[in-house]
Amino acid sequence: MDQDTALRPLLLITLLFGLALPPMAGANGTTAESDLDAPQSLPLRETLERAPAAPFTAELRRLYEARAFQPLWSRGGAPTSQALALTDALLHADEQGLTPADYDGPRLQAWLAAKPSAAANWTAFDIALSRALMRFGDHLHRGRVDAAAQAKLGIALQAKAPLDWTALLEEWSKSAEPAQALNRLEPDTAVYRTLKTALRQYRALAAQTPAFTPIPPAKKGLRPGETRDSVPALRALLQANGYLPQGQPPADANLYDEATADAVRRFQTHHGLEPDAVVGGQTLLQLNMTPANRLDQLRLGMERLRWLPDKHDGTFLVVNVPSFRLYGFSTGSPNLAKPDIGMNVIVGQAIDTRNTPVFQADMLYLVFRPYWNVPYSIARKELVPLIERDGGYIEKNDMEIVDAYGAAEGGALEASAENIEAVYGGKLRLRQRPGAKNALGPIKFVFPNMNSVYLHGTPQQRLFLRTRRDFSHGCIRVEDPASLAEFVLKKQDGWDKERIESSMKGDKSFTLRLGAAVPVYIFYTTALADEQGQVQFYPDIYGQDTKLLKLL
Structure with missing residues (x-):
């Protein structure tokens, strides 16, 4: 018996009972102990009909049904050129910060090296390659860590819509450059491309400097x-x-x-x-x-960039917590290296209860000259002790006591010891009047969410001179609220720079609803790039990198 003949039974078993679906940590969907419980003599139709429920099985059935159960990746007992190119792409998944073994790259290559000839053998290969491409393509496009796994880290970003796998695999099976077509599923932004280039550089650096x-x-x-x-x-x-x-x-x-x-x-x-x-x-x-540490940061950065939307048809904002920056875009892809507007921000302190969460929501309205309704926890733990030590604290800081439902303007209550005790107990509340001392500054940008987080100005402009800017209780302070308001309102009739500045200095607090919602993404990545294509690394202030690496 020659070597090829000896290898074939083992390889076929691998294909049928593991190759097409190896165990995946954090993969999109659930795993199964085996993939296709079918004898090797069954053709495509019967093999798929007997396949257990598993990720992409339904898509596989639709794909092959649409082509009358004819194979995609072999002709006359030999692999197509597209099959060879795409297998090679899976084998080099590490160039995109992913792991080749997760997509069966090494096993598929070994299968091809064994040169199987039986038609049934090619049936197993066809299904295995198609499923691996669906999984790999999905991870390139939407990220390897799905929304359910992200939720374990407190991340609430909406997943991108699934792709049309029937159309895509049909296209790749006929393409003169299928690997390039596959790679078009990656984020089309300069930042992502810079991180991908840096990944190659740091891999080379890690190989050259083993003795760190x-x-x-x-x-x-x-x-x-x-x-x-x-x-x-x-x-x-x-x-x-x-x-x-x-x-x-x-x-x-x-x-x-x-x-x-x-x-x-x-x-x-x-x-x-x-x-x-x-x-x-x-x-x-x-x-x-070490270079290995940087490789991890780059991989995580690329993974997180895949979570962002491909593009928007209108205005949207991205805040990256570790870089303490806000990026605004008029339309298109979130190219964080070249936003239409950018400014420094202050985010939540690196304390568990004060971290700024990672989520997305739609900005619906702005509040000019806002009142600051002091959260109960801040009033009880921080402000009431100050008020008890300094009898003039409330007056000095333009604060007032109101009922628990928020009294109308002019409805302030006496700052008596009894009322201060009621604030401590949560029966009354503190609020700060609009003005130069107001903690929210002249504008509050509201995108309703379960975290009670919003963007706002601040009178503490000196803090923006710091390089590390995690000082808030969780909300995000923006350096230039007037410019941000002008950007958000640029398509809203009658709201030019002059009117915005006038409203910021007006006598009364009022709410302005936006004509169109503005998506806001509170994001977290410690690896980015600047406009010159230089990689930038940031400290992992909340320890999110460590947590995400464990998931991967």
Whole structure:
């Protein structure tokens, strides 16, 4: 018996009982112990009719029924050129930040290498390849982690609509360039393409530098002009990551010279850090990230970008929490490297109860000159103790006590000890009047949601000078509410810049409903790119990367 003949029974069993559907953690749909419980002699129709319920089984039946149960991927006992190209694409799924074994790339390649000849053998291969392509294509387009698995991380983003697999696989089976057609399912944005390019670069870097030498911690940060034994390791890391050109070190190799300090500033800028050239704390932590760590960030960044919509026909907003930025788009794809409007934001503190959640909702109205109805938890834990220590606190901060249902303007209650006690007990509430001291600033942007999160201005503009900006209780403070309002209202008749600014300074609070809802995506990725195509990494302030890696 020759080697090929000996391999065929084993490979066929693999195809029928595992190849077409290996166990998947976090895959879209449920898994099954076996895929196609059918003897190898059955043709396509009977094989599919006996297939158990599993992801994409219904789509497979529709696909082959539409083509009278004729195979897609073989002709006369040989694979088509499209089958070879698409199998190769599955084998290189790691170029998209995915795992080839999850899509049977190695097994399909082994099957082809065995050169099966029987028609029934090709039936198993046809079904296995079609299912693997559906799974891979779905993950390229919508992400590997489905909405149910995202919910475990507290993420509530609407999944993209399923694709038309019958049309797509028919197209790929006839395409002169099927792998390129498959790759068109990926997000069509500059940021995604930059991360994909960086993935190749960091894979090469990981292969070239197996002996990673971290910079040892020190009691205080390293500053320019100082001399330490750790400087050569610092210089080597900066050179390996492309921030410092290869060249002759200074006469004293342990001197933290200005050229190295400039490289550190560039590194800090691209990692969401204060560009002060001081090597300590977060800078040291980010410098000591291995190429493998960065590969994880890039893969997670690509996965998360697949969760965003392909495009919108109207205005929409994206807030990325780790980069502390808001991105606005007039239409099209969410290209975070080149938004139509962008500004800094302040997000929730890195405390479990104050994290800004990841979700989406539609902005429906704006409130000019808003009152701030102080949440009960903030009133009880933070403000009532201040009021009890300072009898003039309420008056100094333009606050008032109102009934629990929110009294009309002018309905403030006396700031008596009894009423303050009622605020503490939740029977009355605190609110802050519109004005220069109001915590919400001149405008509140409301997109109703279960998290009670919204966008708003703030009188604390100095906080936007900080590089790390997680200071809120969960809501998102925007740096320039006037510009954001102008962007959101640009298609609303009568609302130009002058009227917006006048309303921000008006005497009364009022609500303006939007003519068209504006989708808002509160997003979370620690890997992005700027307009110049430079990858930017940000600290994982809420630990979401670690949690998502466990799911994957």
